[in-house]
């Protein structure tokens with residue numbers, strides 16, 4: 001609560017010396033110059049996918065490098081392009097990289113920052129709901145190769161994240177839904193019921209839960225699995241529909257499925273399984289399997305998921321909360337998939 005002009009919420013990601021604040025609220029982008037000053041940076045390279053008017057003044061000499069959101073440009077080629085721009089500008093390790101854009105831009109700029117001079121501080125200004133609640137927080141950065149998504153990356157924690165909710169004013173409805181898919185899954189991984197909160201409140205609560213999980217397991221060797229709630233089937237659905245379903249939509253269907261699978265395995269009762277459907281529907285997200293995907297195909301894709309070490313592995317709700325459950329019986333998974341509600345087309 002340090003911004004004198006705009007009310008905002010601050011969530012601290014606790015990681016010892018690498019701890020950082022995530023500020024959430026309308027207008028928080030304007031505190032960029034304070035953040036840059038606190039970091040002691042003399043210059044800033046601002047990688048922005050948004051129009052110039054949305055890029056706040058960093059308060060120091062800066063270079064704005066135009067970027068494009070989207071998976072197509074989330075490549076090592078873009079990382080190289082950015083690094084070369086940084087060199088030409090004379091950016092040093094004592095300066096700062098700023099990203100302004102969706103999760104694809106925060107990912108690619110974050111990776112460039114991690115590599116340039118073996119690591120320059122980075123400040124993210126995520127402009128989509130998904131990037132505000134998920135991609136910009138937690139320090140995972142990555143780019144795609146033609147073989148697959150997020151195959152090349154690094155852990156590089158930002159020095160600060162400014163989630164300006166004003167950015168969301170221009171965000172298309174479908175992109176809002178995409179972010180709600182991640183907010184909905186937070187309900188089942190310990191964030192509690194966020195349905196009655198304001199949008200900034202929902203973002204703050206989702207970030208707070210992610211911050212707790214990341215603090216406990218920065219390098220994804222345990223608790224961080226929880227963030228994949230709904231994602232195992234979600235990833236399979238994205239692939240099976242050739243990305244016709246957006247990530248958050250696929251995660252929403254995966255969340256409903258996770259509830260039904262946990263019920264089938266007697267881990268939760270019927271009411272809790274029903275809550276999965278209610279939460280997903282509350283946010284206006286899809287809850288049915290698309291008509292044209294077969295359970296067999298989905299199971300095949302789940303097996304290929306990079307997070308699945310062996311057998312069928314899902315993050316499932318239970319009496320003590322969600323946890324990673326390995327080696328699930330294939331016949332049960334197949335039956336629950338077959339019994340899922342189906343969309344008409």
Ligand SMILES: NC(=O)c1ccc[n+]([C@@H]2O[C@H](COP(=O)([O-])OP(=O)(O)OC[C@H]3O[C@@H](n4cnc5c(N)ncnc54)[C@H](O)[C@@H]3O)[C@@H](O)[C@H]2O)c1
Nearest residue numbers: 069070102103104105127128130131134135140167170171
């Ligand atoms: N690093 C992580 O921990 C992490 C976590 C989750 C997701 N991700 C990554 O995030 C990416 C997805 O992020 P995304 O959903 O933001 O996608 P995105 O960056 O492609 O942006 C989605 C769309 O929104 C548009 N857009 C962005 N901001 C806008 C605004 N303010 N107004 C209007 N339009 C706007 C973009 O032009 C784009 O068309 C994926 O590549 C995924 O791998 C990373």
Ligand SMILES: [Zn+2]
Nearest residue numbers: 182231247251
């Ligand atoms: Zn996700």
